[in-house]
Amino acid sequence: MKAKHKLLLLLLVTVQFSFAQTITLQQVQEKAKEQYPLTKQRDLIRKSKELTIENLRKGFLPQLSLSGQATYQSEVTTVKIPFPGVNIEPLSKDQYKLVADVNQMIYDGGLLKQQTAVQHMNAEVEEQKIEVELYKLAERINQVYLSILFIDEQLKQTELVKKDLETGLKKVEAQVNGGVAFKSNINLLKAELLKIDQRMIELQSTRTGLLDVLSLFTGEAYTAATQFEKPVVKTVVNDASVSRPEINLFQKQQQLLGVQNNLIKARNLPKTSFFFQGGYGRPGLNFLENKFATYYVTGVRFNWAFGGLYTAKKERELIGLNQQIIAVQQDVFLLNTNTQLKQQQAEIDKINQLISKDNEIIELRVKVKEAANAQLENGVITANDYLREVNAEDQARQNLLLHQLQLLQAQINYQTIKGK
Template sequence: MKKLLFLFLVLSKLSFAQTVTLEQVQAKARQQYPLLKQKDLIRQTKDITIENLNKGFLPQLTVSGQATYQSEVTTVKIPLPGVSIDPLSKDQYKIVADINQMIYDGGMLKQQRSIQQLNADVEEQRVEVELYKLEERISQIYLSVLYIDEQLKQTQLIRDDLSTGMKKMEAQVANGVAFKSNLNLLKAELLKVDQRVIELTATKTGLLDVLSLFTGETYTASMVFTKPVINTANDQTILRPELNLFQKQQQLLGGQSNMIKAKNLPKTSFFFQGGYGRPGLNFLENKFATYYVTGIRFNWAFGGLYTSKKERELIGINQQIVAVQKDVFLLNTNTQLKQQQAEIDKINQLIAKDSEIVELRLKVKDAAKAQLENGVITANDYLREVNAEDQARQTLIVHQLQLIQAQINYQATKGK
């Protein structure tokens, strides 16, 4: 009953153990990464700037005033029968309110809004490129945890083999058919296994702490880290965030070219000017009066035409630079994909050979175990075969995790 209860508790613990996946860790690390907040700040900056730009079509009110004294004023010295024209005062005053309403700005406001949006898209995509690098870093830490878990499983297998050998050796020592030194040799090797477990556990704890720091979650040794399932479809399509960045940079340069065109188009606005002062619009009356002037203004500045051609040439050169950067990126990426695919093929072949070696080493170790029980070989001979099998399994574990790492690298290089 005690054994059944113990087995039930173990199975219950395993069934309720919390599982962790690479995708979950990467998603949480992305959410917690401080750089992600920059995207919100970029959007806020863009929204505020566009909101201010939209106010460019609201009526613009300007109030100005002045008081002046002049040494001489215009006078009418031609005598007119029955008419007396008083000279203007040398001190003059006026206060004016100007209201200007833009009617057509050549598309400047539209292009400015577009450029602000495109610029925000470029900056956000730069953040995405950095966040993509974060995923690669998290995957490396995650695979290190998986490697240590496999190492711990292997140490348990060695412990079981050593424990079996010790039991057989204890019986032989008790019967006087074996030396106690052989038993001590196995005990010393078991202590070395314990040391290995301590080192692996400490390293795993450090890696879990790093993951906790990146994600804001608490990871414990009892959690089960599952091996990622890699899509091995031979699809050569590259979907890296850098490609979106190149595209958005080209769009931004195109928007700047449109801005040059809009800047050199004519502008039309409605205006209304109301004032109060002395004199008013009638300069023949030397008294305070209210007045207004209204109409439509037309403005076409030709100074920008002198430099617009060269400005567009500069934009064209920058577009070519971005295109060259994209071509270089694609060349380097495709080169990496070829190298990584060759690495994956190599590791697959090594794993196939590793499996055969492990199977043969297991048979040799089992034969050595029987020989140890019958006293044919010494504990040192048995230990040598145990270590040989352990080395073969260690090599298999390394190659299996190298394969996962190579597949993840391939997918990361290609882009998800």
């Protein structure tokens, strides 16, 4: 019956492992971007742009206005020269006028086109700012993801140490039963096994906390069975290109200033429109008839306001200064970025050397532990001596795990800084 229970338990564990969810860093990054609240701002920016452009385009629709007035004046024009057979009635002192005015823009100097271009570029700049913020989010996700990987490796290493201690415990128990060792050696190893259990509890608790953080960012539920795939970083040699979203932001800001410069020119060009004016009042267009009448006036208007020319030059100078400021900001950003790349490359080279030494140390520590294992079995050394060698090998492997994680993090940071 015990054998059947063990077989059933092994089968359940195997089935659970086969259905365990495997997650990649890229999947987590994509989910985090989708769930990040700032992403929703993209749609708001686009809707705002569309509404503003729609309103601007209505400037080419016929513009209708209605006005009216009723006046009383103390004196009116009269014709006192007598004409035989002609009686010119004087105008009334109370006069009335109701006018409907229709204006249709024909040529606006390209103002609508440039205003629309400004709105498009404004929206692109705001959207690119979101991309910059999302890039910062990616760095935070990298830190959490790599911390989970490090804990997973520590758990594996802790399991190996536990097996070594359990093996040593069995040998010491055999020696105690044979009367060649003290029972205190058993208690020593049992106490160390309890410390290993504490260590695993701490690691699992930390891992659970990191999973909760990752769930908040992605909106996905991760469990203890969730497996995280170790990312493979492709190192590109002699590639000095930087493709960060900040570079695109600087470029779009420069383009926006260029469009604003065109807008200044369009604002100061002449405008032409067609108009139609219809009215009803007393008197009409014929001032010699003192009666209510309908009338209309139509034609083409030409307008050229010169007031904007006084400030146009200074406005262009301001735009030029802003373009220089953005260019300086871009140069500073590239300088800082290249400095960070140099530092990360130096860090990568250093860690690679440390890992090489870690492997040599582990190889020696394994030989020492195996010798101690044999000595413990033969009663040459105590459990405390054996425990010291087990811990020394464990420490060497922990150092290797730490350096491997640091190398992976440095490689990812290098690619992140470059914008890859």
